[in-house]
Amino acid sequence: MQNQKLRRIERTISIGQLAERTGLAVSAIRYYETQNLIHPERNAGGQRRYLRSDIRRLSFIRIAQQFGFSISDIRIEIKRLPAARTPTKRDWEKIARHFGRVLDQRIAALQQLRDRLDGCIGCGCLSLNACALYNPDDRAERLGAGPRYVMGDQPEA
Numbered sequence: 001m002q003n004q005k006l007r008r009i010e011r012t013i014s015i016g017q018l019a020e021r022t023g024l025a026v027s028a029i030r031y032y033e034t035q036n037l038i039h040p041e042r043n044a045g046g047q048r049r050y051l052r053s054d055i056r057r058l059s060f061i062r063i064a065q066q067f068g069f070s071i072s073d074i075r076i077e078i079k080r081l082p083a084a085r086t087p088t089k090r091d092w093e094k095i096a097r098h099f100g101r102v103l104d105q106r107i108a109a110l111q112q113l114r115d116r117l118d119g120c121i122g123c124g125c126l127s128l129n130a131c132a133l134y135n136p137d138d139r140a141e142r143l144g145a146g147p148r149y150v151m152g153d154q155p156e157a
């Protein structure tokens with residue numbers, strides 16, 4: 001058992017090497033460790049040793065954050081990856097399908113927002129002449145706070 005652990009540690013890389021490969025600062029890598037997104041081992045000298053597959057995990061984290069996913073969202077998906085082996089293409093495809101659905105929903109919401117920016121957005125302000133046509137007597141107020149029509153509520157006919 002001890003020999004297996006030693007062989008495994010020999011196949012790992014240092015935090016500096018990981019930082020160089022991913023373009024992340026060492027402090028960022030440590031942060032992701034505290035967030036349970038990566039799990040280094042320690043060598044006999046107590047130094048962190050990372051699996052080469054952590055390069056892909058950290059790259060995924062960076063990309064997911066650029067698309068607006070939170071650390072919490074990313075953690076949920078990372079936990080679905082196998083810890084004992086390098087994730088396969090199939091493992092990544094499962095995550096991609098889930099994130100793809102979320103991104104499709106965000107895209108649809110953004111398109112709806114874009115399409116409504118040239119008119120009243122249902123804020124209930126009644127400060128524009130157009131609001132009296134789109135939201136007479138501030139009917140949107142009954143639906144709750146915020147820009148109700150942008151949030152998906154429909155104006156009354």
